[in-house]
Amino acid sequence: MKAIVLKAFGGPESFELRELPKPTPGAGQVLVRVYATSINPLDYQVRRGDYPELVPLPSITGHDISGVVEAVGPGVTAFAPGDEVWYTPQIFDGPGSYAEYHVANESIVGKKPAALSHLEAASLSLVGGTAWEALVVRAGLRVGESILVHGGAGGVGHVAIQLAKAVGAKVFTTARAGNHDFVRSLGADVVIDYEKEDYVEAVLRETGDRGVDVVFDTIGGDTLSRSPDVLAQLGRVVSIVDIAKPQNLIQAWGRNASYHFVFTRQLRGKLDELSALVERGQLRPHVGAVYSLADIPAAHARLESPNNGLRGKVAIAVSPEAQS
Numbered sequence: 001m002k003a004i005v006l007k008a009f010g011g012p013e014s015f016e017l018r019e020l021p022k023p024t025p026g027a028g029q030v031l032v033r034v035y036a037t038s039i040n041p042l043d044y045q046v047r048r049g050d051y052p053e054l055v056p057l058p059s060i061t062g063h064d065i066s067g068v069v070e071a072v073g074p075g076v077t078a079f080a081p082g083d084e085v086w087y088t089p090q091i092f093d094g095p096g097s098y099a100e101y102h103v104a105n106e107s108i109v110g111k112k113p114a115a116l117s118h119l120e121a122a123s124l125s126l127v128g129g130t131a132w133e134a135l136v137v138r139a140g141l142r143v144g145e146s147i148l149v150h151g152g153a154g155g156v157g158h159v160a161i162q163l164a165k166a167v168g169a170k171v172f173t174t175a176r177a178g179n180h181d182f183v184r185s186l187g188a189d190v191v192i193d194y195e196k197e198d199y200v201e202a203v204l205r206e207t208g209d210r211g212v213d214v215v216f217d218t219i220g221g222d223t224l225s226r227s228p229d230v231l232a233q234l235g236r237v238v239s240i241v242d243i244a245k246p247q248n249l250i251q252a253w254g255r256n257a258s259y260h261f262v263f264t265r266q267l268r269g270k271l272d273e274l275s276a277l278v279e280r281g282q283l284r285p286h287v288g289a290v291y292s293l294a295d296i297p298a299a300h301a302r303l304e305s306p307n308n309g310l311r312g313k314v315a316i317a318v319s320p321e322a323q324s
Contacts, residue, residue, distance in 0.1 A: 003099035004296045005058045009049030012297035012304075015098075023095075023103040025073035030106050032085060035067040036122035036322040037097040039296070039314040040155060044304045054092040062097030063088050065104075066112055066121035067319075076106050084112040086121040088129060088266050097122075098296055100318060110271030113278040116285070118322045123313035124285040127156040128274045130264040131163050134216060134238040136273075138260040143168035145213040148203060148230055150223045152188055153179035155313045156240065157218050158286055161186040164216075166282040172212060174199050182286075182311050203230040211255075217241060228252040238262060286312030293318045 001022045008014050025031040045051070046061050055061070066086040069079050079085065087109045089096050095103075112121045135141045147164050151157040152173030164171045165187035174194040175183045183191055192202040203212060211232040217224045220241030227237045228251035237252070238260045252259065277283035288310040291299040296316060303314050317323070 001100040002293060003060050004062075004293060005098075006047055006055070006061050007058045009047065009052060009057070012047070012300040014047060015297045015300075017294055020099070022101050025071055025076075025103050027074045028076060028105055028107075029073040029103050030069050030076060030079050030085070030109060031071040031073075032065060032067045032102050032104060032109075033070045034065055034097060034100055034102055034318045035118035035324075036064075036318055037062050037066075037316045038064045038119075038123045038126075038155075039299050039303050039316065040064070040126055041303070042091070042126075044300050047300060051092065060095040060097075060099050062099075063091060064122045064125045065089060065097045065102055066116075066118040066125070067102075068321075070101070072106075078106050079109065084114075084118075085109045086112045086125050087268075087271065088126045088264070090266055091264075098293065098316075100293070108266040108268060110268050110275065113275040115278050115281075117324060119287055119290060119315040119317060120285050122322075123155075123287050123315050124159065124274065124278075124283075125271065126264065127159050127313065128163075128283070128285070129267075129270045130240055130262060131156055131160040131216075132270050132273060133264055134240060134260070134262045135160060135163050135167065135214070138262055139214045139216070139236045139238045141167050141169055141214055144170075146170040146172065146207065146232075147214040147216060148172040148174075148199075148212045149188075149216045149218075150174050150199075151218045152183040152186070152191070153311050154218060157216075158183070158186055158312050159283065160216050160218075161188050162283045163277070166277055169214075172203055172206065179311060200226055200229045207232075211235060214238065228255055228257055231255045231257050234258075236260065240264075287315045288312040289314045290322075291316050 217239035
């Protein structure tokens, strides 16, 4: 099989297209022919060497898969050859998705939503699972509450807006002016142009100084350190970004706030919950660009660029059937 292999930590040129043996499923595992995958910020963080102790080299990385089961190992009962599936491979625990075939434990694999193409499904598994765990499981977002989603036009942000609306929350989000119509089309109620207006002032003005119940931080840095300034009493902050610097939480203490840091876990249950929302028309990923397996280095370079002009996800068509 063809695979994109990370041969050294560094820039996008650190990848190499190689021919490798097709893997074989063991007990409780399925062999999946990969139709599509996608690129996430975690992918270029791994590539550049942010987690060197967790990624032995050479390595196949990548964290989204949509494809078709080709074979099953002993003891597999939930899947059969020909099933369309989607999932996130175990992060930092085995080969990733940048290859034509992948073996996974059946416990982390879900049935692909029929309403999505493979490109769309591969664009939703990791960001959708992350947003679900952040907003529903950790923050406990409820009907009638309010949430500020930072980076609403991004890969995880545009899914978080839709999830929050499906819960029944009022959604505030930050976005560049050129993306305002896009985030409103996803359901955002209040859109803040963070390039022209301080988001803390905007949220306090729009809420009559009350603040929002939940802040979803997808960026880190300033957006995390200033989150307490826009929180209502008993508010919650959920961040998916690792913490590089100590935080002063005195403002959070004054608001009786709680903090949650999410490193997403691989569970079939989350995929089933997302599938139900997709089938009800309440959730759909936006594919902003499509590259081939061989062009993964270029896809990394584009996503990593601060002015990439992207909305939603960068998808990778691994097979000709990716659009189906």
